[in-house]
Structures are given as C-alpha cells and as structure tokens.
Amino acid sequence: MRCDSDYHTHPQGHAIRPYTVELLQPWVNRCRERRIESIAFTDHDRYHEGIDFDIIDRLREVNPDLEILIGIELDNDPVTSKAGLNWVEANWDRLDFVLGSVHYFPSAEKMFDGADQAQQLLDKGIELAFEEYREQLGIVIGRGNIDCLSHLDLVKIHALIPDSYDPAAFFTPVLDRIRSAGLALEINTAGWRKKIGEQYPSEPILQAALNLGIPITISSDAHSYVQVGEDYDKLGLLADRLGLQKPTRYWRHQRRR
Numbered sequence: 425m426r427c428d429s430d431y432h433t434h435p436q437g438h439a440i441r442p443y444t445v446e447l448l449q450p451w452v453n454r455c456r457e458r459r460i461e462s463i464a465f466t467d468h469d470r471y472h473e474g475i476d477f478d479i480i481d482r483l484r485e486v487n488p489d490l491e492i493l494i495g496i497e498l499d500n501d502p503v504t505s506k507a508g509l510n511w512v513e514a515n516w517d518r519l520d521f522v523l524g525s526v527h528y529f530p531s532a533e534k535m536f537d538g539a540d541q542a543q544q545l546l547d548k549g550i551e552l553a554f555e556e557y558r559e560q561l562g563i564v565i566g567r568g569n570i571d572c573l574s575h576l577d578l579v580k581i582h583a584l585i586p587d588s589y590d591p592a593a594f595f596t597p598v599l600d601r602i603r604s605a606g607l608a609l610e611i612n613t614a615g616w617r618k619k620i621g622e623q624y625p626s627e628p629i630l631q632a633a634l635n636l637g638i639p640i641t642i643s644s645d646a647h648s649y650v651q652v653g654e655d656y657d658k659l660g661l662l663a664d665r666l667g668l669q670k671p672t673r674y675w676r677h678q679r680r681r
C-alpha cells in the first residue's frame with residue numbers, strides 16, 4: 425500500500441507552543457519529502473490553547489498542494505479532559521478530525537505510557553490493568569465527539585502482557601462499539617519505537633477490525649517533524665499482508681477515499 429497520509433501528529437509536543445506558520449511549516453515540508461499528501465495535526469487536548477484556526481488557514485494558503493487537516497487527540501486525563509471535551513464541542517465545526525485515546529488508568533495522576541511508568545501496571549497487576557484500560561476505552565467511545573480511536577492497544581507499551589491474552593478476542597467488544605458508533609481505527613507506527621516493538625494495534629486486532637469493515641487511518645504519532653511518516657515502509661508491508669489497499673482520509677469529520 426502507498427502510505428500517503430499521516431493522521432496523528434503533535435506539533436506542540438508536550439507543552440503549549442502556540443501555532444505559527446513557522447512552527448508548522450517544517451511538518452508540511454517533511455510531508456512533501458516523504459510523499460505524504462494529507463496530514464492531520466492532532467495535538468493533545470490539554471494544549472488546545474495553542475491551536476489557532478487562522479494559522480491553519482494561512483498554512484493552507486501557502487501550501488495548496490497538500491491537504492492539511494486540523495484535529496486534536498482527546499484523551500481521558502482525569503484533570504484536563506473535561507475542558508478538552510468542551511473545547512472540542514465548541515469547535516467541532518472548525519475541526520476536521522478528532523482522535524480518542526486512553527492514557528490514564530482510572531484516577532491515576534500520571535499517564536501510564538511514560539517510559540518510566542511500567543510500575544503502574546505492575547502495582548495494579550497486569551490483568552487488571554488491561555481490564556481497566558479497556559473499560560476506559562468504552563468510556564471514551566461513549567462520551568462521543570471523536571472520529572477515530574488512537575493506538576487501540578497502547579496498554580501493551582511496556583511489553584507487560586497477561587499470560588492468557590488473546591488480542592483479537594480481548595478487543596473485539598471494543599471493535600464492535602467502534603463499528604456501531606461509525607468510527608475509524610488508526611494504525612500507529614509509534615509502537616515500533618517503544619519497548620513492545622510492535623505497531624498499535626497488533627495484527628490480529630487489525631485483521632478483526634478489517635473483517636468488521638472498520639475504516640483504517642494511518643499515522644506516526646510524531647512528536648517532532650522529523651518523525652512524520654516514520655516507519656512507513658514497514659507499515660506498507662503490514663498493510664499488504666492485511667490486504668488493506670488504501671488508508672482512509674477525512675475532511676470536516678467526513679470519510680473520503
């Protein structure tokens with residue numbers, strides 16, 4: 425498959441860095457270098473104050489050859505996600521694409537996916553951690569205001585996996601909800617850069633999603649412009665194995681082929 429879109433990127437990284445054309449232009453340049461035709465900026469909802477729709481309009485004007493989507497990654501942060509959700513609701517019509525994701529176990533203070541956070545799973549017990557993670561996904565889906573689920577099996581990030589874990593069976597109830605809610609699912613190459621050394625989600629989950637007819641987007645989860653389209657050669661091979669012919673694209677929350 426030709427991997428020509430990247431629908432999960434973080435120009436602000438992990439801070440509020442207000443959008444400017446200077447901040448965003450290197451990301452667009454990187455797309456051109458890597459033959460990516462459509463990019464979605466999806467900063468974390470806790471940094472929504474940095475997002476500037478007028479800057480996106482300006483960026484579109486000076487880069488008419490590329491499709492630039494403005495989006496956000498809305499998670500389950502116990503402190504900030506309420507405000508994030510309100511912001512998404514208020515700006516829904518100006519946004520193109522909203523990702524939904526789970527980075528927190530219930531009432532945890534820190535995201536579990538930090539490199540130093542494996543202990544969160546060990547303290548809780550790995551099986552319970554997986555159960556709680558899946559429950560949180562259900563909450564994010566039920567809350568609405570999203571188009572696509574991010575890194576569906578992120579809970580595997582530290583390579584701590586329950587003994588009896590069957591990825592497709594474990595996530596099928598979530599896939600069923602994704603399908604009935606009319607949402608998409610992303611393939612995210614960031615997992616190849618983590619301890620688990622595998623894209624999100626795993627191949628059996630992707631196969632199950634495709635069998636259910638769930639649309640698939642592709643993404644790098646880049647936190648720097650140099651990571652745009654990272655590992656897309658590998659991703660192309662994976663898509664070929666799965667029989668996936670084209671990544672799904674969006675515009676103003678509508679799916680386009």
Ligand SMILES: [Zn+2]
Pocket residue numbers: 497525527574575
């Ligand atoms: Zn995320």
Ligand SMILES: [Zn+2]
Pocket residue numbers: 432434497645
């Ligand atoms: Zn992300």
